[in-house]
Amino acid sequence: MDMTTQGIQIAQPFVPAKPNAAKVVARSVNVHYGEKHALKDVSVDVPDQAVMAFIGPSGCGKSTFLRCINRMNDTIPICRVTGKIEIDGKDIYDPALDVVQLRARVGMVFQKPNPFPKSIYENVAYGPRIHGLAKNKTDLDEIVTTSLEKAGLLKEVKDRLNDSGTSLSGGQQQRLCIARAIAVSPDIILMDEPCSALDPIATARIEELIDELRSNFCIIIVTHSMQQAARVSQRTAFFHLGILVEEGETEAIFTNPREERTRDYITGRFG
Amino acid sequence: MTTVYFITLACLVVAGYIIAARRARALRPSSGAAVHSLPTYHGLLAAASLIVPMILMFAIGSPIVKQLATSSVFSFFPPEIANDPLQRGVILRDVANLLEGRYQGEPSAALRDAAASYARFFWTGRLVVLGTGIAVGMAALLLVLSRISASFRARNHFERFVLAVLLLCALVAILTTIGIVFSVVWETYRFFFDPSLKGRPTITDFLFGTEWNPQAALRADQGEIKTAYGFIPLLTGTLLITFIAILVAGPLGLFSAIYLSEYATPRFRAWAKPILEILAGIPTVVLGFFAALTVAPLIRGWGESFGLDIASESALAAGLVMGMMIIPFISSLSDDVINAVPQSLRDGAYALGATKSETIKKVVLPAALPGIVSAFMLAISRAIGETMIVVMAAGLAANLTFNPLEAVTTITVQIKTILVGDQEFDSAKTLAAFALGFVLFFVTLMLNIIAQQIVRRYREQYD
Numbered sequence A: 001m002d003m004t005t006q007g008i009q010i011a012q013p014f015v016p017a018k019p020n021a022a023k024v025v026a027r028s029v030n031v032h033y034g035e036k037h038a039l040k041d042v043s044v045d046v047p048d049q050a051v052m053a054f055i056g057p058s059g060c061g062k063s064t065f066l067r068c069i070n071r072m073n074d075t076i077p078i079c080r081v082t083g084k085i086e087i088d089g090k091d092i093y094d095p096a097l098d099v100v101q102l103r104a105r106v107g108m109v110f111q112k113p114n115p116f117p118k119s120i121y122e123n124v125a126y127g128p129r130i131h132g133l134a135k136n137k138t139d140l141d142e143i144v145t146t147s148l149e150k151a152g153l154l155k156e157v158k159d160r161l162n163d164s165g166t167s168l169s170g171g172q173q174q175r176l177c178i179a180r181a182i183a184v185s186p187d188i189i190l191m192d193e194p195c196s197a198l199d200p201i202a203t204a205r206i207e208e209l210i211d212e213l214r215s216n217f218c219i220i221i222v223t224h225s226m227q228q229a230a231r232v233s234q235r236t237a238f239f240h241l242g243i244l245v246e247e248g249e250t251e252a253i254f255t256n257p258r259e260e261r262t263r264d265y266i267t268g269r270f271g
Numbered sequence B: 001m002t003t004v005y006f007i008t009l010a011c012l013v014v015a016g017y018i019i020a021a022r023r024a025r026a027l028r029p030s031s032g033a034a035v036h037s038l039p040t041y042h043g044l045l046a047a048a049s050l051i052v053p054m055i056l057m058f059a060i061g062s063p064i065v066k067q068l069a070t071s072s073v074f075s076f077f078p079p080e081i082a083n084d085p086l087q088r089g090v091i092l093r094d095v096a097n098l099l100e101g102r103y104q105g106e107p108s109a110a111l112r113d114a115a116a117s118y119a120r121f122f123w124t125g126r127l128v129v130l131g132t133g134i135a136v137g138m139a140a141l142l143l144v145l146s147r148i149s150a151s152f153r154a155r156n157h158f159e160r161f162v163l164a165v166l167l168l169c170a171l172v173a174i175l176t177t178i179g180i181v182f183s184v185v186w187e188t189y190r191f192f193f194d195p196s197l198k199g200r201p202t203i204t205d206f207l208f209g210t211e212w213n214p215q216a217a218l219r220a221d222q223g224e225i226k227t228a229y230g231f232i233p234l235l236t237g238t239l240l241i242t243f244i245a246i247l248v249a250g251p252l253g254l255f256s257a258i259y260l261s262e263y264a265t266p267r268f269r270a271w272a273k274p275i276l277e278i279l280a281g282i283p284t285v286v287l288g289f290f291a292a293l294t295v296a297p298l299i300r301g302w303g304e305s306f307g308l309d310i311a312s313e314s315a316l317a318a319g320l321v322m323g324m325m326i327i328p329f330i331s332s333l334s335d336d337v338i339n340a341v342p343q344s345l346r347d348g349a350y351a352l353g354a355t356k357s358e359t360i361k362k363v364v365l366p367a368a369l370p371g372i373v374s375a376f377m378l379a380i381s382r383a384i385g386e387t388m389i390v391v392m393a394a395g396l397a398a399n400l401t402f403n404p405l406e407a408v409t410t411i412t413v414q415i416k417t418i419l420v421g422d423q424e425f426d427s428a429k430t431l432a433a434f435a436l437g438f439v440l441f442f443v444t445l446m447l448n449i450i451a452q453q454i455v456r457r458y459r460e461q462y463d
Helices: A003-011 A062-069 A098-105 A120-130 A135-148 A168-180 A201-214 A226-232 A250-255 A260-266 B004-025 B039-074 B085-099 B110-149 B154-192 B201-208 B212-223 B233-264 B266-281 B283-307 B317-339 B343-351 B356-385 B388-393 B412-417 B427-459
Strands: A022-033 A036-047 A053-057 A079-087 A108-109 A190-193 A219-220 A235-240 A244-247
Touching: A022 A062, A022 A219, A036 A062, A036 A108, A036 A219, A036 A235, A036 A244, A053 A062, A053 A135, A053 A226, A062 A079, A062 A190, A062 A219, A098 A108, A098 B317, A108 A168, A108 B317, A108 B343, A120 A135, A120 A168, A120 B356, A135 A168, A168 A190, A168 A201, A168 B343, A201 A219, A219 A226, A226 A250, A235 A250, A235 A260, A244 A250, A244 A260, A250 A260, A250 B283, B004 B039, B004 B110, B039 B085, B039 B110, B039 B154, B085 B110, B212 B427, B233 B266, B233 B317, B233 B356, B233 B412, B266 B317, B283 B317, B317 B356, B317 B388, B356 B412, B356 B427, B388 B412, B412 B427
Parallel strands: A053 A219, A053 A235, A108 A190, A190 A219
Antiparallel strands: A022 A036, A022 A079, A235 A244
16 A cells, blocks of 8 residues: 555544434445556545535546446446445445446436436436336326426426427526436435536526435535535545545535645645 | 540649649748748649640540541532431441441442541541640640749639539539439420320329230230330339338348447447448349349248248248348448437436336437438338349239239339330330339439438437
């Protein structure tokens, strides 16, 4: 083990923020893309009913780690994940676990809004349909409406649920994707730079939405914007070169980081 | 002489390029300014200014020379011979044979003089053309050379020349298409409305008649065989065979596309896709005899073992092999459009917990639908226009039937049958081919328009 890794271990004792509140527990997670060692020995606890932000410069491994939590990395053939990730105490890399069921519990919102080329209604109804969550059409209507409501989109689209999802504006599309994720009632929502393709006003709406959703979900957001991390998250983890450098209460990270590299990054000296 | 002309042209062009480029390279710009164009552009402009007038000279001069030489021949013969097109042809052929030393027997004095005159006119004419061509080319070259200077915008001039060449190429393709369409439309019009045409049908007879028997027109002497131009049996035959072909190629092509694009490993895909595309490169005549000699007897044999009486030329055999032919169109194009569906849509579905097949069925295929539809349309157009396989495997009998085990015939096969052999252009039978061609053209055009509409309507769905 080299110097830096030792430094982190000292800097980062694994004391959960609130005892027994950790929703996701990761221990010694390593990710390799072919020859490239993308994520090195990452261990972190993610609290429930809170927003945790992953920050760090491009290529630092934060998105890679995020995609480990719903096993989206499985779709990349050269990707190899080792270590342990538990959700509610259950290992999600257990061979007996059905990845489809995992992803139903761990929703994901992507960097670029990716609504299906279907109507707004069908976009939201897609998840409940494939998981058989609605017994009948009334149920499904109910799920679609509440999901759109929770995503703060219902008012804008309730008269045109049959319009194509791609006809919405970028910010509305992203909220549609959030509604789509909520519709399958996940426990955890992963957001991979959800505002990077949006203008400031749409970004503000999404941030408000994230804050509202916090009370019902465990939310993990990857972001390039330190202001965003400071605004929406309760805990923050800083990644650099595939290493989890520092993790803690957002306020502490931004006002009084323990690590020199964290300080340099959040004050804009590199990144 | 033509060879000499073009060799001279090539030499002059190369020389012109080199001279102009060298002169441009030696340019010294006035202080504070740069040479406007690279030496290459000066050279290219010089070459272009040589080629254009020289080719124009040749294109205009050669026919004039030919015309002069020909008319000089007939000054040796009385006007009644000169005015008879048949006799003119004979004399010109004799002159040509005499000049090439292939003339049989002893030529008449007039013919010998005519040949000598022809040769004289021809050769002097050609020399004049060559001389003028070189003179005009050199003049153009000198003009360009005299204008070479640091500020001369050779690049702009040459690029305008390139633009003109590109436009010309596009025009040739467009005008050819328009010409073909007009010729087909005109002959079709004659087929229906030319009063001098014997045995022409009315449009209603043609479009709704159920009997097709154009050959009878040739055998008027054989008595009461009725000529019929009812197009319906050909249409049903065409549709039947196309339907069978799509029935074969649709599922096979689409499913193999889904497998190749979504499930196959990159290595398998890398060699499987080219092999599928080779199938598209098999000449249809080869597929035709495969249909006639392998598939048709096989089907007949099977039919016999089930107690069915199947014609050795059947719509089924032709349709099956035609289906083989169009598989690559469907699979290759569908594969491309499925691959073009953004990965983000698949990720979105996977992230919701969709399985691979749910993702393909509910997200990928709907998103790729416009492209898949146009792949099918292209395949159908190909199937409708296909001739060789049907000629060999489906026969010529214009039966009005939907039974795939019987022999049928198609529009394309009848066009081919009508036009093979000696033709008279004033017979309804020959012109019937144009009417069929027009219908075929119309059908495939409609299919293309429908396909384009579908694609346009759905194109903006993901982006």
